[in-house]
Amino acid sequence: MKKILVIGGGTGGSIVANNLSRQLSAKIRDGEVDITMLSASDKHMYQPGLLYVAFGEMMPDELYRDQASLLESSINFHVDPVEQFKLDENWVKTKSGKTYDYDILVIATGSRVMPNKTPGLSEGAHSFYTEKGAVELFKGLRDFEGGKLAIVVGVPHKCPIAPVEFTFALDQYFKDRGIRDKVEIKYHYPINRIHSIENVAKWAKPEFDKMGIEYETLFNVEEVDVENKIVKSMEGSEYKYDMLVSIPEHHGMPVIEDNDLGQNGWIPTDRHKLTMNGHDNVYVIGDTTNLPVSKTGSAAHFEAESVATNIASIIKIGTPVTEYDGKVMCFIEAGHEATYAKFDYLNPPDLKTPNKAMHWLKMSYNKMYWTSVRGLL
């Protein structure tokens, strides 16, 4: 029997497991293949929804489903996080003390925010990257009656489009409340344009100008002086704020670093095969890779499809049949309109003009995600 072990029940892990379950259904039925998933949680969160929670447009409970309900019935699912990887011996050990051996391993453990890496950021800044943070940010915005609101961005961070989306949403939120003229929005970004994707930067800059949003580039947060409400950059500038919102620096999960699988929790990964460097039977997908690809559910989705196809073909005909081409497709919310960016390793994003239809498609996708993560969309 071939044993496939999937570590992590987020977007990437769920799609890879569900796709494999369907592609290998006959072999699972005949006892030739076993798929097991180990996760740290019995719940699955739709993380992009946190942006809407931050503006009171979604409630936190709308973001969750029971993980088991999202998986094909042939997948053995256990809430028992892995603590030890023995890649040379093809087994892992979990928190409960059980060991699981495998023929093929998929690591999809995701990432986490690390505001504590920047002095003062945890205490001085809001963030919408956790449920608690998004709810507190909404309460902070609701109580904000005017003044200087600063946005700062750590490196690396999940969902690179989020800083721009959040800033557009802020403008709309204060307009809707009728106090936009009392709020000074200042956007700070680590590199020398206002978004990493050149086309997004070219489009967003005049939009920011129209909205009266100030921006400063080459601003990498060094520390926050919480008492005096001043945020300082490594490049030597500083800004005095009344309210600070951060997209914090991200790291991979501690179990990856604890097992020396990759610095800061990012596993060195082949950009086309998605195998861990030096381990041909270990695949890495989603945020967990060290690839120069956006850390987004979209990247995890396309990576998972590629990995599932290859694992299934290896089991059926002894060889992989496809390669990951770097594909990512991200919606970009811009107030009550939206657009999208789609790109891969060879083709840059070709940005379309934002429109209301794309916004409603994104709102629909917020519901359709649950079909997507089952591997059906």
Place this chain on the structure above:
Amino acid sequence: MSKNILVDARNTYCPGPLMELITYMRQADVGDTLELLSTDEGTVDDVPEWVNKIGHKIVSSEQIDEAWHIKICKLK
């Protein structure tokens, strides 16, 4: 002991070469040399602007085939 760190950001659009370099620079130790590989034309201007502003040192910059190879020493 200082290390040489390869940052392969060829054929990537998001987060892009400079953001990749910043990520690895934050992980590196003072004295380490990072070699950034990029196929983005803008990199030859973008990277020195940031490196000089923050106070690191450009060691070398050359185009080999289709990729720019820029070596940077972390000074602080």
